[in-house]
Amino acid sequence: MTATKTFHSWGKLRPATAKLLAPAWIPNDLPGTGPFLAYGLGRSYGDSCLLDGGTMIETRFLDRIQHFDPQTGILRAESGITLAAILRFCVPKGWFLPTTPGTSQITLGGAIANDVHGKNHHSAGCFGNHVRMLDLLRSDGSRHTLRPGDPMLAATIGGLGLTGLITSAEIQLVPIRSAHLDVELTRFCGLDEFMEISASSSETWEHTVAWIDCVASGNSLGRGIFIRGKWSDRGDLSTHRTARLTAPFEMPGFTLNRFTVQAFNTLYYRRFLGKTKTLHQHYAPFFYPLDGVNEWNRIYGKPGFYQYQCVTPTAAGTEPMKQILTKIAASGQASFLAVLKTFGDVPSPGMLSFPQPGITLALDFPQRDPATRDLFLQLDEIVRACHGRLYPAKDARMNARDFSQTYPQLESFKSFLDTKFSSDFWKRMTSATTPS
Amino acid sequence: MSTRPYHAAIFGATSAICIETLRAMAREKTTKLLLIGRHPGRLESVANDLRSRGAECTTLVADFLDPKTNWLQILTDNAQSDPWDLLLIAHGSLPDQDTTLRDPESLAAELHINFTSPAVIAAACAQILVKQNHGTLAVFGSVAGDRGRGSNFIYGSAKAGIDTFLAGMRHQFSQHRKIKIVTLKPGMTDTPMTSHLPKGPLFSSAEAVGTQSWRAIQSAPPVAYLPGWWKFIMTLIRILPSSLLHRTKL
Numbered sequence: 001m002t003a004t005k006t007f008h009s010w011g012k013l014r015p016a017t018a019k020l021l022a023p024a025w026i027p028n029d030l031p032g033t034g035p036f037l038a039y040g041l042g043r044s045y046g047d048s049c050l051l052d053g054g055t056m057i058e059t060r061f062l063d064r065i066q067h068f069d070p071q072t073g074i075l076r077a078e079s080g081i082t083l084a085a086i087l088r089f090c091v092p093k094g095w096f097l098p099t100t101p102g103t104s105q106i107t108l109g110g111a112i113a114n115d116v117h118g119k120n121h122h123s124a125g126c127f128g129n130h131v132r133m134l135d136l137l138r139s140d141g142s143r144h145t146l147r148p149g150d151p152m153l154a155a156t157i158g159g160l161g162l163t164g165l166i167t168s169a170e171i172q173l174v175p176i177r178s179a180h181l182d183v184e185l186t187r188f189c190g191l192d193e194f195m196e197i198s199a200s201s202s203e204t205w206e207h208t209v210a211w212i213d214c215v216a217s218g219n220s221l222g223r224g225i226f227i228r229g230k231w232s233d234r235g236d237l238s239t240h241r242t243a244r245l246t247a248p249f250e251m252p253g254f255t256l257n258r259f260t261v262q263a264f265n266t267l268y269y270r271r272f273l274g275k276t277k278t279l280h281q282h283y284a285p286f287f288y289p290l291d292g293v294n295e296w297n298r299i300y301g302k303p304g305f306y307q308y309q310c311v312t313p314t315a316a317g318t319e320p321m322k323q324i325l326t327k328i329a330a331s332g333q334a335s336f337l338a339v340l341k342t343f344g345d346v347p348s349p350g351m352l353s354f355p356q357p358g359i360t361l362a363l364d365f366p367q368r369d370p371a372t373r374d375l376f377l378q379l380d381e382i383v384r385a386c387h388g389r390l391y392p393a394k395d396a397r398m399n400a401r402d403f404s405q406t407y408p409q410l411e412s413f414k415s416f417l418d419t420k421f422s423s424d425f426w427k428r429m430t431s432a433t434t435p436s
Numbered sequence: 437m438s439t440r441p442y443h444a445a446i447f448g449a450t451s452a453i454c455i456e457t458l459r460a461m462a463r464e465k466t467t468k469l470l471l472i473g474r475h476p477g478r479l480e481s482v483a484n485d486l487r488s489r490g491a492e493c494t495t496l497v498a499d500f501l502d503p504k505t506n507w508l509q510i511l512t513d514n515a516q517s518d519p520w521d522l523l524l525i526a527h528g529s530l531p532d533q534d535t536t537l538r539d540p541e542s543l544a545a546e547l548h549i550n551f552t553s554p555a556v557i558a559a560a561c562a563q564i565l566v567k568q569n570h571g572t573l574a575v576f577g578s579v580a581g582d583r584g585r586g587s588n589f590i591y592g593s594a595k596a597g598i599d600t601f602l603a604g605m606r607h608q609f610s611q612h613r614k615i616k617i618v619t620l621k622p623g624m625t626d627t628p629m630t631s632h633l634p635k636g637p638l639f640s641s642a643e644a645v646g647t648q649s650w651r652a653i654q655s656a657p658p659v660a661y662l663p664g665w666w667k668f669i670m671t672l673i674r675i676l677p678s679s680l681l682h683r684t685k686l
């Protein structure tokens with residue numbers, strides 16, 4: 001029985017219809033002719049997790065822990081286990097993920113295939129830096145156990161699912177004494193102040209990130225809140241709860257506009273008085289503020305939304321990021337939740353890993369094409385000029401030339417492709433005509 | 437109070453709902469589990485998952501369609517040294533209704549795995565519990581058994597059969613106060629069994645249903661709807677006049 005299914009990515013821009021494989025057990029081979037693509041929980045924003053007309057392999061039933069060593073914190077599990085499930089397992093035992101993105105609703109395989117980064121990138125590097133081993137199933141039925149040093153591992157980490165199906169992986173967890181963090185919030189105004197706080201925090205604060213208002217202009221341009229945290233010694237080892245709220249339906253387009261966004265951002269910015277505030281915060285609100293509401297992506301309504309995430313390299317200074325922020329503010333198109341962070345210089349393990357030393361900005365935009373794409377083209381120019389790059393996990397529209405020129409290991413990567421794997425993103429990046 | 441681990445045998449231990457039931461159990465109790473199924477490799481991966489969660493597990497490969505089978509002796513022998521607290525029957529199969537109706541052999545096989553097999557196992561398990569005068573027998577039925585509906589009555593009728601079978605056994609053993617017989621009735625649950633179906637708002641996660649199954653096993657009502665609101669929905673569907681039901685595609 002082959003069912004077809006409509007798949008969405010998080011941005012809900014263009015759904016894909018594909019044949020469905022939903023193995024309950026690690027398969028020995030992949031039935032059919034392909035092309036194939038693994039699908040975790042579809043938390044990628046653009047089209048890197050979609051393959052219209054192909055065969056998509058849902059991994060979420062592959063969720064078993066294979067081995068855990070409570071002495072060393074080494075965990076081996078099937079690739080469809082979610083980070084949320086890993087945490088519910090390991091936090092009570094005093095262990096945590098070595099690094100985590102801003103949602104726990106992603107799979108282990110998805111975390112590896114996008115080589116995701118988190119608030120501790122400046123000290124921990126990417127998720128892939130903590131992968132000790134993984135098992136890969138290729139479309140020819142061959143199985144590969146990959147360890148650091150193996151070039152096929154470097155291709156698979158951050159490899160966008162294009163080297164085959166990751167069936168299981170082993171990661172190194174980190175010890176914690178409490179499930180809580182000591183957190184400090186500091187208001188800042190402008191990128192220079194952000195850079196100062198960032199530089200002075202990187203040695204002593206394990207986790208840093210900033211929220212920046214991309215709607216405010218004039219005197220408030222670049223205002224934001226710098227958030228830094230470190231694991232606390234106080235508090236219990238309690239886990240998070242599952243979300244109770246679900247966004248009820250697709251919101252009508254008018255609920256998100258310049259005025260509501262501005263009001264939200266002003267409220268967020270003014271949520272405490274004075275310059276700084278300290279908190280004792282559980283890991284769930286600290287790392288996963290949005291996980292409390294299921295399917296919050298529905299607030300963007302039917303048209304869907306984009307996320308634009310770029311990195312501007314350290315060598316370029318702050319000027320390009322300033323230009324980007326100014327352009328975005330002037331456009332009036334941004335939505336809430338712009339996230340700014342400095343990447344450290346821990347080398348990324350994957351050939352196509354996104355992080356490189358510099359400043360990264362991630363920000364949602366309701367889809368209002370052609371205006372939204374036009375703005376992105378202008379932002380691309382700034383990113384291109386400073387030799388920065390865009391994050392494929394978030395992308396639905398980057399230019400194929402930019403992709404090939406800003407990912408210098410792309411050619412070496414290609415020799416590790418599984419020729420029967422593909423994605424809508426990959427087709428976009430490799431087709432002869434390149435829509436911008 | 438004894439510190440003896442909670443002792444349970446599980447038929448169909450590789451089912452997704454069942455794995456979540458056992459995970460919830462292992463979170464709360466020291467457990468000693470016998471996992472029974474037909475695929476040694478799958479049983480071993482479930483056992484490893486549960487072992488990492490603190491459960492002591494052994495696995496047993498058995499053919500649920502063969503009444504002359506190994507499990508009965510093993511269960512009986514085990515009960516002598518360490519009485520069973522729980523015997524759980526979870527296997528089931530959701531066939532494609534149309535193709536199965538046209539193929540008598542697979543029709544018989546589906547009825548067999550969904551009714552005959554769990555009924556035979558349940559009857560034997562009940563005897564073991566009576567002999568130890570202790571323990572709970574829990575079996576997965578389904579809301580699909582509450583009313584025959586055009587879209588899935590092969591599966592539904594078998595589940596209805598097991599529901600009636602268990603109700604009868606509850607009656608038969610009503611004098612045995614220390615023995616509980618529970619019918620677990622999940623509603624639509626997102627598991628490999630339903631992976632090909634489009635997911636509407638009535639679907640629950642295997643984790644939610646499994647956790648609630650474990651609650652139900654502990655409180656041991658005769659019948660537990662999982663989640664509880666399915667009782668309300670099924671009451672409505674049961675009282676719906678046929679003239680109305682027949683106009684739907686349910």
Ligand SMILES: Cc1cc2nc3c(=O)[nH]c(=O)nc-3n(C[C@H](O)[C@H](O)[C@H](O)COP(=O)(O)OP(=O)(O)OC[C@H]3O[C@@H](n4cnc5c(N)ncnc54)[C@H](O)[C@@H]3O)c2cc1C
Pocket residue numbers: 010037038039040041042043044045048049050059079080100101102103105106107108109110111113114115116117118160161162164165166167290393423
């Ligand atoms: C609210 C929110 C916050 C986020 N914050 C961050 C952040 O801070 N940092 C960051 O880096 N990202 C962030 N992301 C993006 C997200 O972490 C990544 O897109 C992640 O890879 C999604 O994982 P997934 O399991 O949903 O995989 P999917 O999105 O379904 O797939 C992602 C890619 O992985 C591949 N893949 C999945 N499973 C396998 C497998 N078993 N074998 C081979 N390939 C596989 C897919 O083919 C696809 O190419 C965020 C996303 C959201 C929604």
Ligand SMILES: NC(=O)c1ccc[n+]([C@@H]2O[C@H](COP(=O)([O-])OP(=O)(O)OC[C@H]3O[C@@H](n4cnc5c(N)ncnc54)[C@H](OP(=O)(O)O)[C@@H]3O)[C@@H](O)[C@H]2O)c1
Pocket residue numbers: 448449450451452453454473474475478500501526527528529549576577578579580621622623624625626627628629630
């Ligand atoms: N999912 C739902 O929506 C839903 C709703 C109501 C009731 N239920 C019932 O809940 C129980 C668990 O369901 P689930 O969704 O968790 O199912 P699942 O993950 O699909 O697992 C099905 C289980 O049945 C076993 N099985 C199937 N055919 C078999 C056979 N011929 N011989 C031996 N074992 C066989 C499987 O063993 P293998 O691993 O060896 O294949 C597996 O353990 C079932 O009784 C099901 O009918 C499910």
